Amino acid sequence: MNRVLPNRPGRVLAMLGYFVVAATLGWSGEKRVYVQYQSGAKGPVMAALKQAGGNVHYEFDNLEAVAVSLPEQALNGISRNPHVALVEDDPIRELHAQTVPYGITMVQAPQAITPGGATGAGIVVGVIDSGALNTHTDLPSAPILRGQPDFGFNDQRTWYRDRSSHGTHVVGTIAAVSNSEGVVGVAPGIGGIYMVKVFGDTGQWVYSSTLLSAVQQAVTNGPAKVINMSLGGGVKSKTEENGMKSLYNNSGVLLIASAGNAGTTQTSYPAGYASVMSVAAVDSLKALADFSQRNSTVEIAAPGVGVLSTVSYRNGALTVDGVSYISSALEGSMQGTANGVLADGGLTGTGSWAGKVVLVERGDISFAEKVANVAAGGGAAAVIYNNVPGGFAGTLNGSSTIPAIAITQEDGEYLVASELGVNAAVSSVATLDTSGYDYYDGTSMAAPHVSGVAALIWSKYPGATNAQVRQALIESAEDLGTAGRDNSFGHGLVRANNALTRLGQIVGGGNPPPAELAITNSSVSVPKGKPGRFTVNVTTNKTATITVSTSPNVGTASTSGTSLSNTFQGSGGVTYTVSISATAGSETATASHTVTP
Secondary structure, three states: OOOOOOOOOHEEEHHHHHHHOOOOOOOOOOEEEEEEEEOOOOOHHHHHHHOOOOEEEEEEHOOOEEEEEEHHHHHHHHHOOOOOEEEEEEEEEEEEOOOHHHEEEHHHHHHHHHHOOOOOOOOOOEEEEEOOOOOOOOHHHHHHHEEEEOOOHHHHHHHOOOOOHHHHHHHHHHHHHOOOOOOHHHOOOEEHHHHHHOOOOOOOEHHHHHHHHHHHHHHHOOOOEEEEEEEOOOOOOOHHHHHHHHHHHHOOOEEEEEEEOOOOOOOOOOOOOOOOOEEEEOOOOEEEEEOOOOOEEEEEEEEOOEEEEEHHHHHEEEEEEOOEEEEOOOEOOOHHHHEEEEEEOOOOOOOOOOOOOOEEEEHHHHHHHHHHHHHOOOEEEEEHHHEOOOOOOEEOOOOOOOOEEEEEEEHHHHHHHHOOOOOEEEEOOOOEEEEEEEEEEHHHHHHHHHHHHHHHHHOOOOOHHHHHHHHHHHHEEEOOOOOOOOOEEOEOOOOOHHHHHHHHHHHHOOOOOOOOOEEEEEEEEEEOOOOOOEEEEEEEEEEEEEEEEEEEOEEEEEEEEEEEEEEEEOOOOEEEEEEEEEEOEEEEEEEEEOOOO
């Protein structure tokens, strides 16, 4: 089937957005711009804009600016008007969009809640996005989850209708409730989510002025203390920059935005402004996502690959012996239902299945080949389970003749071990406007982790300023990549419990906590002309017991300190797994490599 959203919604939309930004910013000979007027000159400027045929969209009196669409031939005259201080493009902003999800644990949300005592209570997060399904069974109900009643959309596009599902996914990462079903968010006890819907059903881009007005309304009506912007574009706006700066400096708001999904060094805005925290994406192994943008404005990193959260549709279902499992249809799967007893199809799905529902492990061959093998053997449906922890979203790059869905490694291994021969029901039919769950990739998915953590720690110290919360997030982050701040990870992975401790120290005037143990560098090198020989080098950020082991075993090495270097003699052409561990008190850090010397 064609999935409601692409495998990497953020990446696809970001690439589309940059193309549109590079093209004309208006339609039918019009240009949409910010016009900033001289102090006290709003009246004559508004009269000039009206005379020129302008259509005013927003008025920002505190910035002495308006957003307006003008005929292109009128731009020169307006820019030369003596009452006008600045005319600049109103650039486009578009969506960035790719149980206890791994990201919730990775950012230490459970520890910050218990025993840390942070809940998110009293803090409202404003989410500028595509809406949120307010009837989702795993999202907060009113008045915790609410939104802008009218933001220029017709009745079919109110804030609680989310056909793109992007906003529902973002809200779930921040605030999915702790109950007996689905997932849990970073801050399930949050004081409020205030959704301002600026994207319609297709995730169409919007102008910078729409974003700026939406943020202002979230701050006023939320009233939001944290703003999540899982969106952006490649063109900078001075007016937008001043607006964000004013919100940060004068309204005490913490502004958080996704860094972008183009996988380049390009800067995305609003993330690139100094008043906004730019968030990069990492995977479950804390490696930088290949789509995450890398530049000098990246401030912090958070989970953004294979993130499981709430969505406003259901496009896959698996029930075994009356128990439901979180699943998603593979893109290209036939839309349909099937029933049969569970069978183990191994890695390839090859066999004689006679109406069975066949479990197949991910790996070795393509999803399409696995599903085709199951169909060729008479199978009623194919269920692909992951070969690494967690779930995934996959595509067949074509179509199938039987329903094909994806589930997590944990569920797949359990079903193979305990439920073979039991009756199973599979559905790959898409249902809109209903409670569902799916895995997304994108810096859009990373930003709400940071927003949720900010809400958690701020709720424990409500008297802290936005600058102090930001400082705590930065100074407590787990350093990744090159030691210190770098363009890929910023200051590192956001860590809620560490940030909670640090904010308490900042508010109380205390010293920063000692750095969390980390392996700052590990590498394996193979010298020329010495078959089978390889050297392992390890460094840590503080004194630890460092141990290196090999498999197949050709020796181990251990030392106490901050570095280790050891050469091992193996056999040429054999692949070795090198496992590295560092321990300092109760702290541990690990790394691994494979090498074929």
